Amino acid sequence: MKQLVLKLGLVAALVTVSSTFVWCQGTATGSISGSVFDPSGGVIPGAEILVKNSATGGEFTTMSAENGTFMVPALASGMYSVTVTMPGFKQVVVNDVKVDVATPASVKITLQVGEPTESVIVMGGAQVLQTQTANVATTITGRQITDLPFVSRDALDLVLLLPGTATPGRPRTSSVNGLPKGSLNITIDGLNVQDNLLKSSDGFFTYIRPRLDAIEEVTLSTATPGAESGAEGAVQIKFVTRGGDNEYHGSLYEYHRNPALNANFWYNNRDKTPDPKTGKAPRDRILLNQYGVRVGGPIRIPGLFDGRDRAFFFVNYEEYRLPEQYTRDRTILTPEAQSGIFRYGTQSVNLFTLAAGNNQTATPDPTTAALLAAIRGSTSKTGSVRAHSDPNFQYYTFTNTGGQTRRFPTVRFDLNVTDKHHIENVWNYQAFGSKVDFLNTADPAFPDFDNFGSQGGPRWSNVTALRSTLTPTLVNEARFGLQGGLTVWYPEVGPASFGLGGGYAVSITGPGISQWYAVNSPQRRNSPVKQFNDTVSWIKGTHTLNFGFNFSQVNLFNNTGNAAVTIGLGVDSTDPANAMFSAANFPGSSASDRTRAANIYALLTGRVTSIGATAYLDEKTGKYLYMGRRIQRAQMRESGFFAQDSWRWKPNLTVNYGLRWEVQFPFTALNSAYSTTTFAELWGISGAGNTFKPGTLTGKETQFVSFEAGQKAYDTDYNNLAPSLGFAWSPNWNNSVLRKIFGSGTQSVIRGGYSIAFNREGTNVFTAILGSNPGGSLTATRNMTNGNLVGGSLGNLPLLFRDKNRLGPPTFTDTPAYPLTGLVGDSVNTFDPKLRLGYIQSWSFGIQRELTKDTVFEARYVGNKGTGLWRQYNINETNLIENKFADEFKLAMANLQANNAAGGSRNGSFAYFGPGSGTSPLPFMLAFFSGKPGSQAGDAALYTSSNFKSSTLVNYLFPDYPRPIDFANTLVGNAGMRANSATAGLPANFFRVNPGKLGGAYIVDNGGASNYHGLAFELRRRMSRG
Structure with missing residues (x-):
């Protein structure tokens, strides 16, 4: 508390003597x-x-x-x-x-x-030279906005043209000066308009989209901001809405795109059947219409009110209509493969006949058979089928149709209440709607399939500002803004959308073919924003003092959940059918051939390897609901005080200095749908810090406790002071040579600065950590990793999809029983309790030279360094080195080569066959397969497990593509093998630091950093002749 009082006193003292000019x-x-x-x-x-x-x-x-x-x-x-x-x-x-x-x-x-x-x-008497600030900023305004050529009418795309912006893909992937997305702060009329859930990962995406004809100007500030801009992001992108004036102005426009004017896509020409009339492949129908109207001027009511010089309005309305067509390529089974004939090279094997000979399931699953028949039937309705390089597959190409409608009204009012007080209000309402969501590939997987989803919802913002000239030297501006709305994904998706799967989201992708359903996760969410800012400007002699306060509140509402239980199909390594996919039964085949054959067999017969579901805690009843909906509510607040001085030390020298104190309060839960654990328990039984130390067991099993409404995710960090310092100097060049280069004292400016700015991350960081722990939700998935797919009363493998009475939920309590340990397949996630605010240091130095009255050239160096940036990472990585498993993996690779060379019964095996066989003992693998201790690893008679010939594991041992991590994860991910290793005496943390949470052990701390250096050359010209 004493430190807090001292900091408040420091800021208050600075406020009394200084402030800002920006x-x-x-x-x-x-x-x-x-x-x-x-x-x-x-x-x-x-x-x-x-x-x-x-x-x-x-x-x-x-x-x-x-x-x-x-x-x-x-x-x-x-x-x-x-x-x-x-x-x-x-x-x-x-x-x-x-x-x-x-x-x-x-x-x-x-x-x-x-x-x-x-x-x-x-x-045109304003100087083009920047003589007042070291802030590196660029502004696009007026006709530059309407005349610059770019594809969309989204004004944010203008920023892509400015120095420092890099765009590796679509506009949303852009970054500025190499900084992370959390360093971006995008505002319209002072209000943050980003999607604040995604700010950390998708910070260039705006929830409220600035429209071209509604925007007066946009400014991009990339380095050395003043103390007034030192929070919520080191990069400030500021839009200003047009306003009305004393004259009426307006426009009416339409932008049109027609397929008749477009060349066809190369892939359409390759994949689509030519139209018999034209002999050419049909084009996708993209018929875009963007039209709108804007008008602004004084508010006048004839005979009653004349608003010239007093009251003004501006209205913009834009509509976006896009009927869409997208060509989709799918991979499907051939009719022969659907009947059970598996082909490789020049040979074929009837999988049903093979299964019958090995006393395995030899009849098709009714549901998957009907589903594959429906896919085959859809190919006869439209589109074209062509050959695949794999004889078991075919390509299918068809066209999906949809459409989007978006509406963008903007209204602004300005009122000069008196000659000293001015009020403005800006309102945006944006409505998005689509027939299908092509952006997230939620269109039907096959023609006329019922599973698809749309995206839409209303979005709005409102900003009210009051500017008061209290005295000729004292001005106050207060600004309050709200941003809200609701985005809805896939409202059409429900149980009826999975009729072809018998009410289940049964996955058919194992063999390498396309999924039959498009979406399984309807969602609705928003991240509303409230902001208040107040700035006082005081001119005192040669000092322009500015100080102020800002407050932001970002809330989170997220409603998620799957509509149907997911079913995974495959042949587990412990499945009795796994043994029949051997080199002997598939002569001349590769391991990948046999793996593909096993996956096709699993699809045709419905061999279940996982039943995926989640039970969510109902926020009203406090009980878990199997396949219910997850409701997440959270909040984050931030406030700051700043003070800065723009000191016109001399007419040709301005010095700017200031200080900001920022407090970003921790993420706070607004309902009890979360759980947490201690920092030490992240490491589980290994103990804190004991990463990659197999056999060190100083900790305890991870336990979770409830994270209640009102609880904070980490300690509040009050220690956030951000100084700024800059200068702009127009030297009088006395040297004749320098005067020829740099001109007179009014024709060049040298400026430089240094500042610190704080970042604000998105609320998805909170949901990704505390929202991923068991407690608010319980993993109700049945699989071999969790050890609850089969065994005991659940029966043995195989588990067949046709046996619907065996597909029910696992046993779980209907209310949280804290502390809880969760399942072995769960993840554990937490924040560093001492998490602090990440910040960006930026600096710049440059020189401007006036070439003509309206043209300036500037060369500048810009650098920045991100310090203490938030980083999420997994400490539960798979250990291969300290436990010596990598060495044994190499021996297994050599064993496979030696056994294949020997042929006969040894072919396709990586087992040890005794002295003189050219193979080596494998104590770790023997422990996981058979539960035998390392002391018995030299006994070749113990290497009888079928896992030594598992097509899955053999595939990981190929010398051209060795996959030791996948091999190790297969061992640790199988409950039976884990039990065997414990019997053999291997420590539980042999592979993972926290073996009780194989889903990962994630932490968010301040371990992130960035570094950037750039040299920019800029030519600015003021438009002076219309």
Whole structure:
């Protein structure tokens, strides 16, 4: 507490002496600064300055300071005129001074001796040189927005054109200056509009999309921000909505895309059957229409109210209509393979005949047979079938149809309540709808199949701001914003969507063919945002002091769950049918051939290897519901105080310095649908820190306790101070050579800076950690890893899909019994209890040179370093080195080669066959297969397990593609083999540090880091002739 008081005192002290010149991250304003000189170059203090908004008529006054400088803060984006009056001098009017968000505009004014009644008019008098700040920022505005060529009408895509932005794929994959996605903060009119669930992984995606004709300008700040922008992300992308003015303006537009104007896709020409009429492959029908209207101006009611210079409106409406077609390629079984004939090379094997000869299931499963028949029947309706390189498969190509409709209304009102108080309100409502969700491949897997899903839902935002000029030198701006809505995925999906699977999501992909269903996980969620920001600007002599406060609250609501129980098919290594897939029964075959044959056999006969389901804790009853819905609710809050000074030390030198104190409160649960564990129990029986130490067992079995509503995920970090320092200097070059290169003192600027900014991660970090622990949900999956698929009253393998009475849920308690241990297949997840806020240090140094009155060239170096960034990783990696298993794996590879060379009964085996056989003992594998201790590994008579010829394991031993980790995971993932290894005396943590949680042991800590260095060359030109 003492430290907290000291920090508050420090910030308060700084507030009294300093503030900022660029505005709080939550605001959407800029400023105008300048210097006033007499004809001899001397500064003029006490000159009267009038700044007027050219569109709305709003006026702001100030006076030049002792060194001739002035500043007018918190100005809305737009065009302004600056009028300077001083007794004994002619009045000067500078027109067309452009104010951009978070980017100070500057003017240099020289008064001429004369009467104030005489005027000197200067057009486009604002300096293109940036003389007021070290912040590296670029603004796109006006006709640049509407005239720049790019495919979409999403204004965020404009940022892709700016320096520092890298786009490796589609726009959502973009990053800025090499920084992680959590460092992005995207705002419209000061309100964060990102999808805050996905901010850490998909930070370039906005929930509210800025539309091209609704946006006045966009500013990208990439490095050395001031203290006002030092939180919620080191990279600030700020959009400002258009507003109305004293004249009526509008537009009406439509953008059209027609397949008649497009070339066909190469794949369509290759895969589709030509149209008999044209002889060409048909094109996908993409008929895009984007149309809209915008209008703005003064609010006028004839005879009652005239809003010129007082009240204004702006309305934009855009609609996006896209009938869609997508060509889909599927892999299906051949009719012969469906009948049980497996082909490889020039040979074939009847799988049903083989099974009958080995006393295994030799008849098709009724459900999978009907399902495969439905797939085959769909191919006769539309599309084309062609040969596959594998004789058991065919390719099937067809076209799915769908469509999207999106609506984007935007409304803005501005009101000059008095000449000192201005109110603005901006409202966005965006409605998304689709017939099928092509983006997430939720369209039908095959023609006319009932399983598909759409995506849609409403989204909205509202921002209200009040700007008050309290005195000519004191301005306050308060801004409050809300963002909300609901996104819904796959509302069509339910039990009826899985009729072809007998009500189950039975997977058919094991052999390598396409899945028959598209989706199984309907979902709805949102991450609403509330933000409040208040900024005070105080001009004190040559100092422009700014200080403020911001508050953000991000909530999470997530409703998830599967609609149907998933069924996995295959032949387990302990299945009695596994032995018949041997080299002897498939002469001349490879291990991959035999694996594929086993998977086709499992599909045809319905051999179940897993029954996937989850039981979720009902937030109303507090009881687990098998295949219920999971409701997650959480919240994160953040607040900060900042203070900064823009000191016009000299007319040609500005120094900016400031400090920010940021507190990001921990993720907090809003319902009791979560569980947690201690940091030490992440390591389970091995004990904290004992990674890769098999046999060290100083810990205990991981236990979970309830994470109740109101509980915080980690300790609050109050230790977050972010300084900023920068300068902008226009030197007077006395050296004649330097003057030729850099020009006079007003033609070049050297600027540099350093600052720290804090990141804010997405709420998906919280759900990925505490939402993955058992407790809020229980794994109700039955499989061999969990040891509950078969055994005891559950019977033995094989478990057949046709035996529906054996497919029920496992036994579990209907209420949480904390502390609980969960299942061996579960994961354990936690936060470092001392988790702190990650931050970005950035620095820059550059020089600007004015080439002409409207053109500037800048060369600059920019660097940044991410420190203490959040990192999620798994400490439960598979150990191969310290336990010497990698060495034994190499011996097993050599055994397989020697046995294959020997042929006969040894062919296809990696077992030890005794001295002189060219093979070696395998004590670890013998322990897992047969439960024999290492002391007996030299007895070749013990190597009788069928696992030494398992096609799955043999496949991992190929010298061209050795897979030791997959081999080890197969051993540790089988409950019977784990029991055997314990009998043989191997430690439980032989492979994994936490063998009781094979799903992984994940932690989020501050171990992340980044480093970036860049050199940028930029040519800026002010559009000055229309």
